[in-house]
Amino acid sequence: xxxxxxxxxxxxxxxxxxxxxxxxxxxGDAVQAATASDNPLSxxxxxxxxxxxxxxxxxxEKITLxxxxxxxxxxxxxxxxxxxxxxxxxxxxxxxxxFAGPSPAYFNTGxxxxxxxxxxxxxxxxxxxxxxxxxxxxxxxxxxxxGGSSTIPDTYQKLRVAGAVARETLKAVAxxxxxxxxxxxxxxxxxxxxxxxxxIAYLELAADAAKIAPVLDAKPxxxxxxxxxxxxxTRLDIRPKVMGELKxxxxxxxxxxxxxxxxxxxxxxxxxxxxxxTKARTMPGVKKILEIKNGxxxxxxxxxxxxxAVAAIDCEWAPSVYPAEQADHWKVLETSFxxxxxxxxxxxxxxxxxxxxxxxxxxxxxxxxxLAHQPLEPLNGMxxxxxxxxxxxxxxxxxxxxxxxxxxxxxxKPEQVTFxxxxxxxxxxxxxxxxxxxxxxxxxxxxxxxxxxxxxxxEEDFLQDIPRQIAIARHKGSVDNGKIVAxxxxxxxxTPLKGLLERSGIPSKDPDGQLAAGLxxxxxxxxxxxxxxxxxxxxxxxxxxxxxxxxxxxxxTESFIDELIHAAGxxxxxxxIAMCNVPTYRKVLETVAEMSDWKGPLGNGRGRGVAFVEAFxxxxxxVVEVTKTDRGIRIDKVWVAVDVGKVVDPVNFENQVQGGVxxxxxxxxxxxxxxxxxxxxxxxxxxxxxxxxxxxxxIEVRGLENDPKVRGVGEPPVPPAAPALANAxxxxxxxRIREMPFNKFIDFV
Amino acid sequence: MIELTVNGTKHQVDVVPEMPLLWVLRDxxxxxxxxxxxxxxxxxxxxxQIDGMAVRSCQAHIGEIxxxxxVTLEGLEKRDQHPVLQAWIEHQVPQCGYCQTxxxxxxxxxxxLIAQPTDEDINEVMSGNLCRCGTYPRIRxxxxxxxxxxxxxx
Numbered sequence: 001x002x003x004x005x006x007x008x009x010x011x012x013x014x015x016x017x018x019x020x021x022x023x024x025x026x027x028g029d030a031v032q033a034a035t036a037s038d039n040p041l042s043x044x045x046x047x048x049x050x051x052x053x054x055x056x057x058x059x060x061e062k063i064t065l066x067x068x069x070x071x072x073x074x075x076x077x078x079x080x081x082x083x084x085x086x087x088x089x090x091x092x093x094x095x096x097x098x099f100a101g102p103s104p105a106y107f108n109t110g111x112x113x114x115x116x117x118x119x120x121x122x123x124x125x126x127x128x129x130x131x132x133x134x135x136x137x138x139x140x141x142x143x144x145x146x147g148g149s150s151t152i153p154d155t156y157q158k159l160r161v162a163g164a165v166a167r168e169t170l171k172a173v174a175x176x177x178x179x180x181x182x183x184x185x186x187x188x189x190x191x192x193x194x195x196x197x198x199x200i201a202y203l204e205l206a207a208d209a210a211k212i213a214p215v216l217d218a219k220p221x222x223x224x225x226x227x228x229x230x231x232x233x234t235r236l237d238i239r240p241k242v243m244g245e246l247k248x249x250x251x252x253x254x255x256x257x258x259x260x261x262x263x264x265x266x267x268x269x270x271x272x273x274x275x276x277x278t279k280a281r282t283m284p285g286v287k288k289i290l291e292i293k294n295g296x297x298x299x300x301x302x303x304x305x306x307x308x309a310v311a312a313i314d315c316e317w318a319p320s321v322y323p324a325e326q327a328d329h330w331k332v333l334e335t336s337f338x339x340x341x342x343x344x345x346x347x348x349x350x351x352x353x354x355x356x357x358x359x360x361x362x363x364x365x366x367x368x369x370x371l372a373h374q375p376l377e378p379l380n381g382m383x384x385x386x387x388x389x390x391x392x393x394x395x396x397x398x399x400x401x402x403x404x405x406x407x408x409x410x411x412x413k414p415e416q417v418t419f420x421x422x423x424x425x426x427x428x429x430x431x432x433x434x435x436x437x438x439x440x441x442x443x444x445x446x447x448x449x450x451x452x453x454x455x456x457x458x459e460e461d462f463l464q465d466i467p468r469q470i471a472i473a474r475h476k477g478s479v480d481n482g483k484i485v486a487x488x489x490x491x492x493x494x495t496p497l498k499g500l501l502e503r504s505g506i507p508s509k510d511p512d513g514q515l516a517a518g519l520x521x522x523x524x525x526x527x528x529x530x531x532x533x534x535x536x537x538x539x540x541x542x543x544x545x546x547x548x549x550x551x552x553x554x555x556x557t558e559s560f561i562d563e564l565i566h567a568a569g570x571x572x573x574x575x576x577i578a579m580c581n582v583p584t585y586r587k588v589l590e591t592v593a594e595m596s597d598w599k600g601p602l603g604n605g606r607g608r609g610v611a612f613v614e615a616f617x618x619x620x621x622x623v624v625e626v627t628k629t630d631r632g633i634r635i636d637k638v639w640v641a642v643d644v645g646k647v648v649d650p651v652n653f654e655n656q657v658q659g660g661v662x663x664x665x666x667x668x669x670x671x672x673x674x675x676x677x678x679x680x681x682x683x684x685x686x687x688x689x690x691x692x693x694x695x696x697x698x699i700e701v702r703g704l705e706n707d708p709k710v711r712g713v714g715e716p717p718v719p720p721a722a723p724a725l726a727n728a729x730x731x732x733x734x735x736r737i738r739e740m741p742f743n744k745f746i747d748f749v
Numbered sequence: 750m751i752e753l754t755v756n757g758t759k760h761q762v763d764v765v766p767e768m769p770l771l772w773v774l775r776d777x778x779x780x781x782x783x784x785x786x787x788x789x790x791x792x793x794x795x796x797x798q799i800d801g802m803a804v805r806s807c808q809a810h811i812g813e814i815x816x817x818x819x820v821t822l823e824g825l826e827k828r829d830q831h832p833v834l835q836a837w838i839e840h841q842v843p844q845c846g847y848c849q850t851x852x853x854x855x856x857x858x859x860x861x862l863i864a865q866p867t868d869e870d871i872n873e874v875m876s877g878n879l880c881r882c883g884t885y886p887r888i889r890x891x892x893x894x895x896x897x898x899x900x901x902x903x
Contacts, residue, residue, distance in 0.1 A: 693880075693889065694872035
């Protein structure tokens with residue numbers, strides 16, 4: 001079922017309509033979600049089987065737990081079923097995992113906070129009311145999407161409730177069968193245990209459980225009773241990945257399958273004018289050469305034959321609609337700080353104009369380039385089109401939109417497209433876009449009856465990678481008497497979220513909320529403050545890249561705050577702690593100060609920098625330590641403190657935080673995407689390398705649990721990495737770097 | 750027809766001699782632990798052993814390795830008890846996992862070469878293997894653990 005039309009304004013400003021009469025809260029919502037009446041599992045349920053809710057299915061042969069969020073390496077293919085298994089008293093190995101198909105039952109409650117126009121630390125009644133309103137809107141629209149570090153916020157309660165409902169219903173059936181009271185039963189390792197010690201397997205109860213109504217008032221257990229969660233468990237996918245047995249989307253195979261590769265207009269989104277495939281036609285393995293909407297495809301007997309042949313096709317492309325040359329992209333940004341390009345003045349405190357006139361003035365311009373996502377598994381997919389419709393096997397974060405996009409490409413109805421989500425070799429935002437989905441549908445449609453495996457070459461993947469936003473910041477501030485008096489943050493940027501939503505079929509006229517991330521959620525006591533975004537027009541399409549808006553604005557803000565702190569003659573750590581006006585966030589800064597034993601300047605060519613950014617509700621503080629060597633800057637060590645309210649999977653938590661730091665540092669050091677003749681100039685990892693092991697510092701991580709809400713961790717460790725590094729380089733060398741990538745200005749070991 | 754031995758089994762494949770071993774393994778033989786990442790020896794995800802040496806299978810033309818013995822991760826002896834794989838599981842190295850089979854094959858080769866590698870040795874040998882998820886701290890820890898385990902077994 002397709003989600004309804006979205007308008008962010010409808011729920012952002014519609015909160016008054018639902019005020020007073022609602023008592024949703026997280027728990028109430030979780031119960032409602034877990035008992036959704038239109039359970040998508042019901043339709044395909046086998047004989048003698050039961051489903052209690054959209055996440056649990058039991059047949060006489062097996063227990064299947066449904067993962068509604070896509071696994072893009074962040075571990076949710078494991079933690080989602082574990083949240084259920086904890087409550088059901090299932091052990092790893094006693095259940096199978098299946099990724100969810102498209103259904104509004106899997107709407108993402110975790111987006112509610114992000115969509116409400118309040119900073120995360122604001123938990124006032126007005127803020128909570130707006131969040132409740134946006135939750136209602138999400139419920140109505142049924143948006144099912146993985147992103148925004150929302151999996152744990154979305155599922156922490158509802159999957160435990162789903163598991164508890166399953167457990168209590170199975171107990172009720174067992175009680176009836178054995179003629180004992182439910183209170184005398186317990187559950188263990190996939191069995192209900194009777195008072196006399198006899199065991200009944202859940203599998204044996206499935207048929208009878210289907211005949212009774214689920215026990216809906218089941219409550220999840222207190223965390224103090226957890227067996228699996230909160231403890232150093234092994235992610236369920238670790239072993240199959242290490243053994244080379246886990247099948248990714250690119251590993252899928254069907255009888256009679258042929259392989260395809262594509263060459264698309266490198267000026268993103270523009271059509272093909274003409275092509276000459278004379279040479280390709282005679283190349284080995286080639287079965288078919290196809291023209292598709294904005295390029296050509298080769299179908300062959302092997303992926304490599306397809307890639308070689310498609311590379312040999314000469315194409316004439318329509319020109320780009322955005323500036324062909326990179327210098328002109330920067331020029332557009334430079335001229336976007338004007339009222340007609342105003343996105344929004346997101347936050348205003350005090351009298352900014354008066355404040356800027358006090359004391360010493362500091363002004364600085366910052367820049368952040370386009371960046372590619374480039375997960376190591378290239379874009380791919382397997383598809384089969386028949387007279388009935390299309391089946392598509394692809395790893396993607398938005399099942400409903402895969403249906404819509406594939407269907408629209410070949411004139412089908414969305415419900416004629418059957419989507420099978422796959423394990424993916426990373427995403428970082430790449431698998432929220434649709435280029436592979438659309439062209440796979442086109443190729444499979446032209447090859448009706450033959451299963452097609454599409455694989456993008458790495459070069460094609462780079463060329464079609466819709467980049468992270470490009471941005472310039474022009475910040476002003478003033479300091480007086482050892483205090484920051486005014487901070488005026490202004491940035492001009494392309495629009496990642498608006499771009500993604502538009503390509504998903506949800507155009508929006510509202511300002512891009514992601515441009516506020518890292519710009520308005522500044523938690524320092526600054527008497528005069530303003531945060532404003534401008535939206536540059538006519539540039540490259542841009543999309544969400546791990547940590548989205550905060551990946552650029554976090555760098556701009558926390559570097560500039562550092563400049564002001566130094567101008568005020570203060571210590572970067574002590575000043576941040578003193579200025580921080582949210583007690584739990586101050587604790588995050590204090591923790592990283594303690595972990596790193598922060599005592600001020602190090603001297604001898606060594607330097608430390610600190611940065612603090614809240615992204616997607618998760619506050620993260622990082623300290624980076626560097627040494628200036630004769631071969632350049634060496635990153636020695638990083639300390640990270642993160643408050644997620646509850647650390648659900650401690651080992652994976654640490655791995656995610658370390659990975660986020662590596663991601664943030666690596667791309668800040670040496671990556672950019674630049675355009676020439678309308679095409680990305682970087683087409684493989686040697687041009688866009690990020691971090692390799694030789695540059696990777698020791699990364700010490702601590703998770704805190706002081707936040708009253710449970711938060712995600714996939715993206716928030718990224719934004720503080722770049723400013724903490726830039727601030728450390730300043731401390732070590734006196735050189736202030738205001739533009740990424742940093743290796744344009746300084747060498748790294 | 751070109752003949753090659755993969756994981757102890759002889760195969761004949763009907764492909765052009767220029768085809769990289771990677772694509773013979775993946776699309777002709779259905780052996781999927783070697784991954785396509787870059788195609789130009791920049792990422793190491795396709796690493797396999799040819800006659801005992803770690804090689805980027807995207808760079809090895811099938812015509813040149815006819816008659817040689819190829820081992821992929823699937824074909825490692827006593828895979829379940831392999832100290833490197835065990836260390837990888839104990840340290841929970843993978844995130845998305847796509848690069849890890851290549852990382853493991855490279856790490857095995859490193860430990861064959863240097864029984865007790867230092868961090869510098871690890872940097873030297875493992876820097877050709879890209880991990881976009883950033884699992885490097887765990888890769889390093891797992892290699893040290895595997896080295897210790899191998900020494901203990903001797």
